[in-house]
Amino acid sequence: MKLKISIIIPCYNEESNLNRGVLNEVYTYLSKQTYKWEVIIANDASTDNSLKIIKQFVAKHKNFKIINLSHGGKPSAVLVGLKKARYPLVLFTDMDQSTPISQLSKLLPHFNNGFDVVIGSRGTTRKSFSAIRKLMTLVFLSSRRLFLLPKIRxxxxxxxxxxxxxVKKIFPKLSFFTQKRNKKGWTVSAYDVELLFMLQKQGYKIKEVPVVWVNEDTSTTKGDNLERFKKESIQMAKEILNVLVNNLKGKYN
Structure with missing residues (x-):
């Protein structure tokens, strides 16, 4: 069967990244591939010029689509894009292209080896992270690997x-949707952990593949300040605890 893939890019206030030409990078790579592809950009009610820039790009480039949403948070944006996906494989990727779209070539072959999920891995080092983000990452990785998904780095x-x-079967079952979580802002959360845990729990085969990663993000929705570090650390801890409690209650069976 000929390869076909839908690529979902959530967007919230990505004007600075868009001005760097990230969508041109995506198009330049994909236009050289022999397989069928589509790019679905889910704009989560950006308050900057993201929507205007994306609309101008989509009007001139084939196989790109824009969905403009009321604000619902990153998981909601991904879910709407997922519902629109037409092809048998789907890729979630960030607008900043810190992992370049070219790394897709490392993931795709593993689907022929019986894997249901293939994820990029940056390993455990984050060379371009500030000291605060490195500390947050270390705490998160240690607690997550101790209690959940010990085989995934x-x-x-x-x-x-x-x-x-x-993923269409599992993604809507995330606690973000079932427990009606707070949807304010573009908060980084551990919904990825719950998604992978649920997939593993259901017996799906997951492959982790090393990919290139450089912190290219220039958007205003993320940062390294101490206040954000504290908030995200607390949120991460809550999310992991929530997955543990849900698992003990048998909600993932």
């Missing part, structure tokens, strides 16, 4: 590919 890399039918 990197759950938070924003470069993940799935069999579309598999």
């Amino acid at each position: 990197d759950t938070q890399c924003g470069f993940k590919a799935f069999k579309t039918d598999v």
Whole structure:
């Protein structure tokens, strides 16, 4: 069967990244591939010029689509894009292209080896992170690997590919949706951990593949300040605890 893949890029206030030409990078790579592809950009009610820039790009480039949403948070944006995906494989990737779209070539072959999910991995070092983000990452990795998904090194890399039918079945069951979580802002959370845990719990085969990663993000929605570090650390801890409690209650069976 000929390869076909849908690529979902969530967007919230990515004007600075868009002005760097990230979508041109995506198009330049994909236009050289022999397989069928589509790019679905889910704009989560950006308050900057992201929507205007994306619309101008989509109007001139084939196989790119824009969905403009009311604000619902990153998981909601991904889910809407996922519902629109037409092809048997789907890739979630971030707008900043810290993991370049070219790394997709490292993921795709593993689907022929029986894997249902193939995720990019940055390993455990984050050379371009500030000291604060390195500390947050170390704490998160240690606690997550101690209690959940001990065989997976990197759950938070924003470069993940799935069999579309598999992830469409699992993604709407995330606590973010079932427990009606707070949808304010573009908060980084551990929903990736819960998604991978649920997939593993259901017996799906997951492959982790090393990918290139350089912190290219220039958006205003993320940062290294101490206040954000504290908030995200607390949120991460809560998310991991929530997955543990849900698992003990049998909610993932």
